[in-house]
Amino acid sequence: MPFVTPNLTELNEQVIQDIVNAGIPGIETTLKNSVIGTIGQVQAGLSWQHYFYLNYISRQAVPWTATDEYLAGWGNLKNVFQKAPSKATATVQFNTIDGITIPKGTIIKRPDGWSYVTVADSVNGQALVESVDTGINGNVGQGVTLSLGNPLAGVDSKVIAITPITGGAELEDEEAYRQRVIEAYRISGSVGREQEYILWAKSVSQVSRAWIGRNGFGIGTVIVWIMCDQANTSTNGFPVGSDGSATDEYRYNPATGDQLAVANYIWKKQPVTALVIVCSPIAQPVNFVISDLGVNNTAANQDVIKAALTDMFRREAAPGTALYPSSWERAIGSITNISQYHIASPTEAVIPPSKGHLPILGEVTFST
Structure with a gap:
């Protein structure tokens, strides 16, 4: 059962009651501006600060709730560092x-x-x-x-x-960094697991999502698909560059741009026998027709629906992975201010998987 921290009002009332119950002759109550009442308020304030500090310490005790330098310390134990801002x-x-x-x-x-x-x-x-x-x-x-x-x-x-100008990124958001730290604590074992390749790829400044394909170009090869959602908004998050391997990898053509940055980073950490090829997914647009919105068919609600579908694709879509209608039904159904709607298209029971293709939101048409 979690410990409930008393707030300042509760502590004030508790101190006043303790003073009254102490049995001091002549003190049966405390006035707001009396000496004993003021001392009680000061005592309550000091106690509240102690509770606040202890609560702060408890939050730093695990990476799930740690902040600032304490979160960085937890990350350092797993060699996961907050991504610094970078230059293109x-x-x-x-x-x-x-x-x-x-x-x-x-x-x-x-x-x-x-x-x-x-x-x-x-x-x-x-x-x-x-x-x-x-x-x-x-x-x-x-x-x-x-x-x-x-x-x-x-x-x-x-x-x-003559090459794409890439690699520029902002300072990594603390919550995004926290997720990478937690991910590092969740995975363990020998070097070369799928989760480790994903973690390595997402350690590069501009990379926001990554997936792995085993033996995609033959035995011993590892495909790493990446997306750069925040860094490359002009390309809908797709990396800017050409697919390939690290600069020092003699068994395959070197990548360029965002793909090269990831390949070179992974090169220093990967198993020595693996041939790692970093690729951009191939866009697979999925068009929608939304009808029967009734009075909810406003420009603002249309923007909310598009944002919900975009978020759904970013959370659930992956190269070569099927998507089901339940995903977009949940996305639109979670919008509280839309009371009615009908998804007229797509009508398929599943968006079939296609190797290397990433489903993304295509055109959204609203019909009355």
């Missing part, structure tokens, strides 16, 4: 006169003003750049046209990103 990176192409060196620290800008900087000198026109600031706003697709922040002799002002 890419390889860009400068159009230069032969022999011109692009110096380290050269600023280039996107049309919206977001800035990147070269991280090393370049003599062949290609240079690695990183975002000046951290965060998901630094991410953008391959082929975007950039421009020099300041003119350079012998260098065209236009700069082309």
Whole structure:
């Protein structure tokens, strides 16, 4: 049975009653502003602070409720660390006169003003750049046209990103970090279990979801599908880059972009014999027709329905896994301010699984 912590009002009343019951001659009650009453209120306040502190200590005693540095401490015991904010990176192409060196620290800008900087000198026109600031706003697709922040002799002002600009992420939310810490405590055993590959993939800054496919490209191969829901909103969360393996993996073509970041991270932790291939799932849109909303057929309610279905797909969909009508019935049925509705489509008894395909929300049509 849980211990019930008394609140400040209850402690005040308890102290007053204790004073009255103490049998001190001449004290049969306490007045609000009397000396003995004031001392009692101070005592109650001190007791409440003690209870509050003990409650705080108890919450730090397990990773399920720990916060701040205590949660970080629990995570450190399992080598799970809060993902720091990161900068987006890419390889860009400068159009230069032969022999011109692009110096380290050269600023280039996107049309919206977001800035990147070269991280090393370049003599062949290609240079690695990183975002000046951290965060998901630094991410953008391959082929975007950039421009020099300041003119350079012998260098065209236009700069082309020849790889996707990826890897930018915000500081990991504490609740998301807590879930990864708890997941690390739930799994145990030798290195190489499915849950460990998932945990490794989700340790990369921009990755929000991950799944594993055993022997997907033959015996000894491990497919890791990833999604970057917060980092890549412009692609509906799908990773930006090409599928492949780690840079040092000689048995397969190296990945690029988000996939390469995950492959290189897993490379340092995986069993030495495994061939790990990091992939983007293939989008499998599922269209909906919602009817019979009646008076509930408003723009606000339509947005709520779309949000509920989007959330359902993010929680329950996985590459190659079937989805059933009960999933979207629960999603819409949980919306309290919608009293009636009918899901006219899809009518299938199941969204069939397809290897490597991830069901996502497609078009939602509302009919009267």
